[in-house]
Amino acid sequence: MAPESDYAKVTQQTVQPDVWLPVLYTVQERKAENRGIVTLKLAPSEAEMIESIEPGQFNMLYAFGIGEIPISISSLWNSQQQLIHTIQDVGTVSKAFCNLVVGDQVGVRGAFGTSWPLEEAKNKDIVILAGGVGIVPLRPLIERILHDRNDYGKLNVLYGARSSxxxxxxxxxxxxQADPTLNFQITVDHAYSNWRGNVGVVTRLIGNANFDPRNTAAFICGPEIMMNYAVHACLDVDIPEDRVYLSMERNMKCATGFCGHCQFGPYFVCKDGAVFAYPQVKSYLNIAEL
Amino acid sequence: MAKHHAFRTDIKGLISLFSQLSGQGYSQIGPLVRDGAIMLGEIQSFDDLAQGYTDEQAQGHYRIKPIPNKGLFQYAVGPQSFKQYLHPPRRKLWSTNGTNQNFTVETGDKPQKMVFWGVRSCDLEAIKILDRVFLEGAFVNKWYQQAREQLLIIAASCPLPSANCFCTSTHTGPKPESGFDLGVHEISGNNGIYYLIETGSQKGEKLIKKLQLQWASAEELESMERMIEKAASSMKKRFEPTEAAELLKKTLEHKYWDEVGNRCLSCANCTMVCPTCFCTSTEDITDITGEHSERWLRWDSCFNGDFSYIQGGKVRGSTPARYRQWMTHKLSYWYHQFGTSGCVGCGRCVTWCPVGIDITEGLEELAR
Known part of the structure; x- marks a missing residue:
């Protein structure tokens, strides 16, 4: 028996562009979200621009002379005219992005990767579980659901942060919080004396969510360990495993399946993910150092 | 698929082919002797080609030695594969000039028109695998595509596979079957060495026509078949690629990974010599003014520490995890991604492993 394969030869009909070349964008607005996290609004510097972006996808962002990193689309608000990215200062390149000011130029390649399967979620109750900056790729999903609110059932957004x-x-x-069509719950791992809300891991919030498990889709993004627990929290309340989706993170240099860095079992996270249905990745998630 | 005809020539036919191609502006790449090994390099004159040598290979062992037979192809593959010309170890992606506020991007270099001499069947199949990686998916590697479109391939069958060769297991040799422009078979007859040449493309037919060669006799064709059968039966290492692919899926937590990880130096040699390993990283090089910067693509390896680095640490910090990634990708996940094994049985990873780890022995251990 021939081994399982996802390979299907694609014959390119037209002359392909050089996938390595960035499109130039200019920083139009910069907003510090908190210490070390910045949201940038980018507008195309010239006529060329990134098109047809879906919630859950990412772009490769290039900082002049420094380097390039994969960054999730943070919002699709006004996405015809601008790109919105939220970046945490964790390394050389992300630091350079956090230090940019209005008027600075950047390079963008994209949009890459799979998106949150909104079609599958139509007419279903929704549970969104976000851990830390995992809220970033989930925000465009929330925006899209709120935009087409009548196409979906109950909407629960459960957000866990390390501290306030x-x-x-x-x-x-x-x-x-003000929207009556949305059940928003928030918790922190570590509370200071001024915090009056929930304390503990985000998976506990699932008890405060309203949904019919048989007719629910769950969307998860956060640190890998958090996603592991979050998936099981969903399965424990009988959400079917093929309706649980998560967004994976791996090292990426190319976003086109050429550099090999983002491999996770048989997948290239850059093009087979970053959004996966849980059954696709379930046999690999618990293997250490895969 | 046996062809029923081939042309016959002595070495003069090949020399005249070389001159013909020089006149057409090709950069001619072929095997030559350098640094005590059969290496690849640009052939300025036909005499540059390695001639009258054979090699001796074992686990972690490689030597070349002169032999009385003055053939061009009496050795197995050396450390380098033609991958380095289609997917260079270092290549400038683009350069940029300006400042943070305003910069422009210029594309890097374009590939040249090349001819590859003496591509063994394993390396020929490796090129077909790289085609799947770089040309047949959702994205196209444009540089590779341009290099590939201008490429002329002169393949050669293997009269003397090494002790590490196992292309009969991977069904990739020892005779080049397709994907070449010209296929050369070097036969050591009673009256000296002669060459049978098969054509594999219109480009190849056009070239051969100009040489005005005679047809090979039935006897000569039979000698070729005998030579190939002898080469095939000399290979002793065995495994079945489709079985290996299934086996590896079930053995991700086998104790073998710790055992091999204790021997493996994580040196990345196997991935550098492998004709299908394609992983790369990018480097940004900025000059002292900060106003000129270049992006380079360079080979990388799943054995390198930073390869799997994400915020918070390395996904694969330990050597057993890196070895498992390399072997399962090559022999199992590759089917998933590209519909074929990533191994062509060239044996380079066995020969050039400084501690002599043998991928075929690994499969036996995992099956136990």
Whole structure:
């Protein structure tokens, strides 16, 4: 028996562009979300621009002379005219992005990767579980669901942050909390004396969510360890495993399946993911150092 | 698929082919003797080609030695494969000039028109695998595509496979079957060495026509078949690629990974010499003014520490995990990604492993 394969030869009909060349964008707006996390609004510097972006996808962002990193699309608001990215200062390149000011130029390649399967979620209740900056690729999903609110059932957004200082998207949170069609719950791992909300891991919030498990889709993004627990929390309340989706993170240099860095079992996270249905990755998630 | 005809020539036919190609502006790449090994390099004159040598290979062992037979192809593959010309170890992707506020991007170099001399069947199949990686997916590696479109391949069958060769297991040799422009078979007859040449493309037919060669006799064709059968039966290492692919899926937590990880130096040699390993990294090089920067693509290896680095640490910190990644990718996940094994049985990873780890022995251990 021939081994399982996802390979299907693609014959390219047209002359292909050089996938390595970036499109130039200019920083139009910069907003510090908290210490070390910045949201940038980018507008095309010239006529060329990144098109047809879906929630859950990412772009490769190039900082002049420094390097390039994969960064999730943070919002699709006004995405015809601009790109919105939220970046945490964790390395050389992300630091350079956090230090950019309005008027600076960057390079962008994209959009890459799979998107949150909104079609599959139509007419279903929704549970969104975000851990830390995992909220970033989930925000465009929330925006899209709110935009087409009548196409979906109950909407639950469960957000866990390390502490109140690490919470981002305050403006969105205020509007989500005020929205009667959305059940927004937030928790922190470590509480200071001024915190009056939930304390503990995000998976506990699932008890406060309203949904019919048989007709629910769950979307998860956060640190890998958090996603492991979050998946099991969903399965424990009988959400079918093929309706649980998660977004993986791996080292990426090319985003086109050429550099090999992002491999996770048989997958290239850059093009087979970053969004996966849980059954695709379940046999690999628990193997150490895969 | 046996061809029923081939042309016959002595070495003069090949020399005249070389001159013909020089006149057409090709950069001619072929095997030559350098640094005590059969290496690849640009052939300025036909005499540059390695001639009258054979090699001796074992686990972690490689030597070349002169032999009385003045043939061009009496050795197995050396450390380098033609991968380095289609997918260079270092290549400038683009350069940029300006400042943070305003910069422009210029594309890097373009590949040249090349002819590869003496491509063994394993390396020929490796090129077909790289085609799947770089040309047949959702994205196209443009540089590779341009190099590939201008490429002329003169393949050669293997009269003397090494002790590490196992192309009969991977069904990739020892005779080049397709994907070449010209296929050369070097036969050591009673009256000296002669060459049978098969054509594999219109480009190849056009070239051969100009040489005005005679047809090979039935006897000569039979000698070729005998030579190939002898080469095939000399290979002793065995495994079945489709079985290996299934086996590896079930053995991700086998104790073999710790055992081999204790021997493996994580030196990345196997991935550098492998004709199908394609992983790369990018480097940004900025000059002292900060106003000129270049992006380079360079080979990388799943054995390198930073390869799997993400915020918070390395996904594969330990050597057993890196070895498992390399072997399962090559022999199992490759089917998933590209519909074929990533191994062509060239044996380079066995020969050039400084501690002599043998991928075929690994499969036996995992099956136990």
């Amino acid at each position: 200082e690490n919470i981002i998207f305050h403006q969105d949170i205020i509007s989500w």
